[in-house]
Amino acid sequence: MKTVLITGANKSIGFETARQLLQQGYYVFLGSRDMQKGQQAVSQLQAEGLNQVEPIExxxxxxxxxxxxxxxxxQxxxxxxxxINNAxxxxxxxxxxxETDITVFKQVFDTNFFGVIEVTQAFIDLMKNSPEPRIVNVTSGLGSLTLHNDxxxxxxxxxxxxxxAxxxxxxAYTIVLAYDLRDTSFKVNAVDPGYTATDFNNHSGPGTVPDAAARVVKAAVLRPDGPTGQFFSDDNVPETGISPW
Structure with a gap:
C-alpha cells in the first residue's frame, strides 16, 4: 500500500485530497498543525468508511x-x-x-516557501526508499510571472x-528540486488547484473543492512515464494543463 503525507490536510482542498487518495487505496498521514482538528478530520473520513488514515501533528x-x-x-x-506540500x-x-509590512512577507514566506523546503528536506530520506516517489507543491496561478505581465x-x-512572491x-524551488532529482524516479511538480471556494478566500472562488483536489491527486499518482518539473494549471491553458512560469 502506498503512503502519502499531506500538510494542512484537516480541511478544504487538503482534506478532499486525502479523501480522494484514500478512495484510490493510499494510506494517508493527514497533517495538521492542530492535533485535535486533525483527529476530527480523520474521524470524519473513518465515518465514511475510509479507514487507512491517521493524523500527524x-x-x-x-x-x-x-x-x-x-x-x-x-517509527x-x-x-x-x-x-503533498499543501499548507x-x-x-x-x-x-x-x-505598503505591505515586512512582517507580512515573512509570515507568508515562512509557510508558503520556507516551510515547504524544510518539510521536503526532512522527509526526503523516506521518499528515496520508494520506487515511485512523488512530490506535489500546491501553488497558485498567481505565482506565474509571465501571466502577471500579460x-x-x-x-x-x-x-x-x-x-x-x-x-x-x-x-522556482520546484524547478530546481525536479532538476536535482532528474536522474531518479522522482516526479516533482507544482499544481495550481484553481480559484476555489474555500475559507482561504472567504468562499469567493468559482471552483469546487473536489475539482481542485482532483488536480492535486492527478500529480500525486503520476505513472513512471509522467512529467516532472512542470507547473499545472487548468486556469490558463486547459487544453494542456501546463501554465507558464
Missing part, C-alpha cells in the same frame, strides 16, 4: 514540529511514496508592494505581493 512554520513529525513517521513506516496562507490583505490575463489586476519562489 505538523506545523510547517515550526522546525521542532517538522522534526518531531519526521521522527514519528519514521511507523520506512517508505513515504508521496509528499499555505494568503497573509493579511490588502497587499501592495510599497494585461489580457483575467487575473492581471490581482497582485497581493507577499502571496504572489511566495508562490513564485515556490515555483
Amino acid at each position: 505538523i506545523d510547517v512554520d515550526d522546525s521542532k514540529s517538522i522534526k518531531a513529525a519526521r521522527e514519528e513517521l519514521g 511507523k513506516i520506512d517508505t513515504l511514496d508521496v509528499l 499555505g496562507i494568503s497573509g493579511t490583505m490588502p497587499q501592495t508592494s510599497l 494585461p489580457s490575463w483575467k487575473h492581471y489586476q490581482v497582485k497581493p505581493i507577499s502571496y504572489v 511566495s508562490k513564485a519562489a515556490l515555483n
